[in-house]
Amino acid sequence: MDFFTGIRPLLFSYVLINGILITLQTKEEVLLDMKATGGELGWLTWPLDQGDKLGWEVVQRTLNGSQFYTYSVCNVGEREQDNWLRTTFIQRRPSASRVFVELQFIVRDCNSFDGTSLTCKETFNLFTSESDADVGTTFRKGQFKKVATIAPDEITSKNELRINTETRVVENLSRKGFYLAFQDIGACIALLSVRVYYKTCPATVKSLASFPETVAGGENQALREVNGVCVDNAISEELPRIYCTVDGEWVVPVGQCQCKPGYEEVKDVCQECQAGFFKAATSSDKCEPCPANTQRQDSGALFCPCMYGFYRAPTDPPTGPCSGLPSAPRDLVATTTSAGKLLLTWSPPEDTGGRNDITYSIECQRCEGTACQPCGEKIRYEPASTGLTDTKVSVSELDAHLNYTFTVEAHSGVSLFMSDAEPRANKPPSTSALTTSLLYTDPPKITTMRLVERSSTSLSLSWDVSPRPRVQHRPIRYELTYCKKDDNLDVTTFIVLKQEKNFAQINDLAPGTAYLFRVQAFSSDGSAGGSSMEEQFETLLGEQSNSTAIIIAAVGGATMLFIVAMVLFVRRRKRNSHTRQGAEDTYFSSSEQLKPLKTYVDPHTYEDPNTAVLKFATEIHPSHITKQKVIGAGEFGEVYRGILKVPGRKEVAVAIKTLKPGYTEKQRQDFLSEASIMGQFSHQNIIRLEGVVTKCKDFFKHAMIVTEYMENGALDRYLRDHDGEFASFQLVGMLRGIAAGMKYLSDMSYVHRDLAARNILVNNTLECKVSDFGLSRVLEDDPEGTYTTSGGKIPIRWTAPEAIAYRKFTSASDVWSFGIVMWEVMAFGERPYWDMSNHEVMKAINEAFRLPAPMDCPSAVYQLMLQCWLQDRSKRPRFGDIVNLLDKLLRSPDSLKTIADFDPRVSIRLPSTSGSDGSPFRSVSEWLESIKMSQYSENFTCAGVVTMDQVLQMKNEDIKNIGVRLPGHLKRIAYSILGLKDQTSTLSVFAV
CATH class of the missing domain: 2.60.40.10 (Immunoglobulins)
Incomplete structure (x- = not known):
């Protein structure tokens, strides 16, 4: 049946109008473009010989002198149709593991055909097959993997043409190339365009760092880290890096480059400072004009030297102005205040030289006749004789009838010093002085x-x-x-x-x-x-005796003694009565004992969530926060490292979570609810909340949560970066800190529900702290790591069975998760259950499978893991028991020397498919990637170990000789080789 019956004019009009529609979008590299090819495509149709039946056929049209081809099939009247159309071999770039297939097609409405509605279809299928070489005309359906069933959004009738455009993603491509195939099972289809492309992040300059064009990652690498290079005349303290997303966008630049001294940033390059401007240090600041009293320099100046007669003190910044010398003090007056004491007063210099650090010193000389000498240490000055900031001083211990000469000198920061950049001949005089002389006469x-x-x-x-x-x-x-x-x-x-x-x-x-x-x-x-x-x-009374006076005096004295005694007696009784403690005193003295234990309060129970934030979190003024650089990104916004400087407190490094602009009120409440939770906790192993910023929205455009800064980041990544570098004793110490934090949360009746190594942060002293209390946000981040139930999403690999089945989250389910964290720590950040799917994990756990002991894991630690993974939650240990056991192990390091049994066939996952040579892996690089040791690929290649047969012959000494030095990496590779020698498949071990 002819597909184009009745709609050929419509289709040809579409070709005329849209023939020049093909324009390459930015960030896309095209591997195949059916329209752009122009000539005959040479695609393969199958089956080759169908007799009278028609399969896929090519339709040729001419547009503006060029040939235009489409493929169509329309056997709607025949039963059991199976028509295939395969493209030519499509070469793949090595790093492009994820490609997009964009289809433009027309599907005829089955109702527009008479009597064929029972056999007519309105869909077709898209398949793919990978290969390392072009197989020519060889075609086997079994080699193809289905990608998707393609259904039209709009169906074409006899008189109305409806063009459909669909895009599908082909993931996990690893071989040199691939084919696409289209299967028709009884539809009437015209395939107008097929375009295959992959996305890239284009070459760019960010923060003065140049980054090359990078192929976007796939599902296994959502963010691809790319290293950059600083532009000319720029440097960076750390290697500049950026991440390329699967959508071909650059995000989260790290390690900002800054222009060198004498250069400033101008449109992504570093240019020299203009004449008359300077820049003294490496920074992102602009060049500054030369300050007052300095000489104008040529372009690229690092500083501006002082003009003649002007100076800088050693404490003055090289970016500051230069200043002159102060003139002498004025109006020196000496005033006698008492015996041996004078008060000297004066007025400040008329010219301070442009400085505000004026100080004064006093010199004294004493003269007898014509001989004068320094006054010496006998003279006392109040407050001092040097370093005076006030214009007066008191002088004491003066001798009478001597001539004294006092000299007051004015100093500034440049009076006694000059900048190293000044010529020595320009050194200024040290003082400007005012002198007075007087004859001091001490009043009798x-x-x-x-x-x-x-x-x-x-x-x-x-x-x-x-x-x-x-x-x-x-x-x-x-x-x-x-x-x-x-x-x-x-x-x-x-x-x-x-x-x-x-x-x-x-x-x-x-x-x-x-x-x-x-x-x-x-x-x-x-x-x-x-x-x-x-x-x-x-005067005397003459002959009169003094006896009467004596008697009167004695009586008066006795009376006074009696009165004093009575007063003391009354005061003592009054004091004793006050020291007796009443019943209410006893009550108040023990108020700490009567205080109830602190219990966690769910902020979602508040009718207004903002009330919870105000109750449990401290509001920080935005001016007290300085953001330095981006260290991560989340659903709500970016995460920065920064500085918190509150008046009266020492400045501290902090992490700043931001709420991106354009948020909804619900997003804001969800964002701040984590702060309402964290603000209730105070423990050395719980991340500390410094405060929140919820006000001044017009200034910052978003809310912020400010926490203490943990230098080493997430525990899982930190352990992977330092694989094999820590002894068991250190790892157990980390676990003890996590357990102590969880005991604190459990005592407060708080259930974490998402305890995992990714949610534990590590500081520069290797102290571990529990973090991430925003469960709903965390669980939405990783769809592959969660399993959807009627109540939301939960992380399967870390969650207890009863929480998966019945959503019963308790401290006992947190204990199960802690057991998984123990395994992650002892395995140096290995992914729990490796590459098993969520379905396989749940099935294995229900069949009583438990994770095996990691390499070199102490037996006592692994036994504690198994206790945490007991099916009956009532029999699992409590966090208090876990802390006590880990303390006992740390007090007895010998107890960590007994190592649990290790099975490399289970602990190192092997693929279930074999290569062409019968080995479990097709190449050495593929094997190394499977055991997370791909960083040693070049070592193996340089050593001539290029086949898996050579790998299987290697011994421990051979592995050392090619450059594998870390003990943990050496054991991982050695155990993997041991597992490769055993042909037992890992899947049979799990019986999944």
């Missing part, structure tokens, strides 16, 4: 006053003065003041006597009367010295 001071003689009407007094005058023609005058002591009078009359002698006799006094005396000295210049203490002296 009365030191003592004594009664020399008395009578009923007179009193004779004398007193001492200090210091004594050194020059006789400079006398001291004294002023004696006295009055009668009488408390009953409101008005007191003072009598003043002035004289030049230090004694006096006062007559005409009243008998038996007390008088108050005070003496003050004056120097020759009229300055007053310190007054004496006020003294009281009394």
